[in-house]
Amino acid sequence: MSFSLPERVTLKGPNFIREVFERGVGVPGFISFGIGNPAPEAIPVKVIQDAFDAIVHDNPMSLLQYGPMQGDARLAELTLQRLSAVHHMNLEGQGLIISNGAGQLLGLVPITVLEPGDEVYMDDYTFTSAINSVRNMGGKAIGIKTDAHGMIPSELESAAKSGKGKYIYLIPNFQNPTGITMPLERRKEIYAIASKYDLFIYEDDPYGEIRFAGEHVPSFKSFDTENRVLYAGSYSKTLSAGLRVGFLLGPEDVISTIQALKNNTAGQMPLVTQKVVAHVLDHINYDEHLENVRAVY
Ligand SMILES: Cc1ncc(COP(=O)(O)O)c(C=O)c1O
Numbered sequence: 001m002s003f004s005l006p007e008r009v010t011l012k013g014p015n016f017i018r019e020v021f022e023r024g025v026g027v028p029g030f031i032s033f034g035i036g037n038p039a040p041e042a043i044p045v046k047v048i049q050d051a052f053d054a055i056v057h058d059n060p061m062s063l064l065q066y067g068p069m070q071g072d073a074r075l076a077e078l079t080l081q082r083l084s085a086v087h088h089m090n091l092e093g094q095g096l097i098i099s100n101g102a103g104q105l106l107g108l109v110p111i112t113v114l115e116p117g118d119e120v121y122m123d124d125y126t127f128t129s130a131i132n133s134v135r136n137m138g139g140k141a142i143g144i145k146t147d148a149h150g151m152i153p154s155e156l157e158s159a160a161k162s163g164k165g166k167y168i169y170l171i172p173n174f175q176n177p178t179g180i181t182m183p184l185e186r187r188k189e190i191y192a193i194a195s196k197y198d199l200f201i202y203e204d205d206p207y208g209e210i211r212f213a214g215e216h217v218p219s220f221k222s223f224d225t226e227n228r229v230l231y232a233g234s235y236s237k238t239l240s241a242g243l244r245v246g247f248l249l250g251p252e253d254v255i256s257t258i259q260a261l262k263n264n265t266a267g268q269m270p271l272v273t274q275k276v277v278a279h280v281l282d283h284i285n286y287d288e289h290l291e292n293v294r295a296v297y
Pocket of ligand 1: 035036037100101102103104127171176204206233234235236237241244245246
């Protein structure tokens with residue numbers, strides 16, 4: 001028999017970037033700038049090896065059973081502490097889910113919030129999975145023109161007037177692929193439009209901690225007085241991409257729904273990788289480590 005697949009799932013788009021990356025896998029000396037592939041020198045191999053040794057030997061049963069839906073408690077605690085203390089995010093009324101990298105969230109968010117025909121506004125050049133996963137849910141990915149400061153507010157507003165918008169997808173720091181960082185003033189203008197048209201903002205921030213120069217720009221989530229921002233982060237670029245550990249902070253009700261959908265489709269996160277990340281964070285000075293990572297790049 002031949003399966004008749006719905007059109008929306010066949011709209012996966014060509015992913016040339018991934019193809020180029022995979023051609024280079026295993027080729028000595030091949031450095032791909034196609035995907036955000038971390039430099040091997042930036043991965044704290046010894047610390048991660050020690051973490052594996054410790055957690056496997058200390059309490060193997062804590063790894064070998066099902067884990068909690070929302071993720072490992074210690075990792076969630078350490079992640080929330082940093083989001084609050086270093087990134088000044090208000091955690092009141094917020095939930096956190098640990099995910100299989102920030103990448104998994106690119107699928108989970110549209111699955112959770114989109115109705116067919118809903119529009120999602122994103123930079124006209126942006127991360128391929130964010131575009132494709134919206135299309136796969138029957139949503140419309142609408143590319144908004146950008147300038148040197150990122151998404152242009154007037155262009156966003158023209159699109160949002162359709163009244164069909166659900167959220168704005170943004171990579172405000174070191175955008176993939178343009179590299180643009182959106183200044184605070186522009187972030188505030190975009191937030192005001194989100195507020196006017198009742199859109200939420202999906203802030204995807206895997207690169208924000210790896211700033212080479214200049215001042216950190218406050219995240220949307222740090223001034224989210226209306227509780228309309230979902231903030232996604234990742235340990236891929238700072239510790240190890242292969243461990244596949246990311247997280248999403250957002251309104252409690254949205255996060256608990258995402259958790260339930262994740263449970264239905266992908267189950268809980270593997271415990272071993274989460275415990276490795278938690279152990280690493282408990283045993284290193286993460287800010288010093290980030291300095292090393294920045295120095296490598
Ligand atoms: C903008 C953006 N979002 C999400 C991801 C996914 O990262 P992770 O490894 O955490 O799944 C990437 C990876 O390159 C990315 O560039």
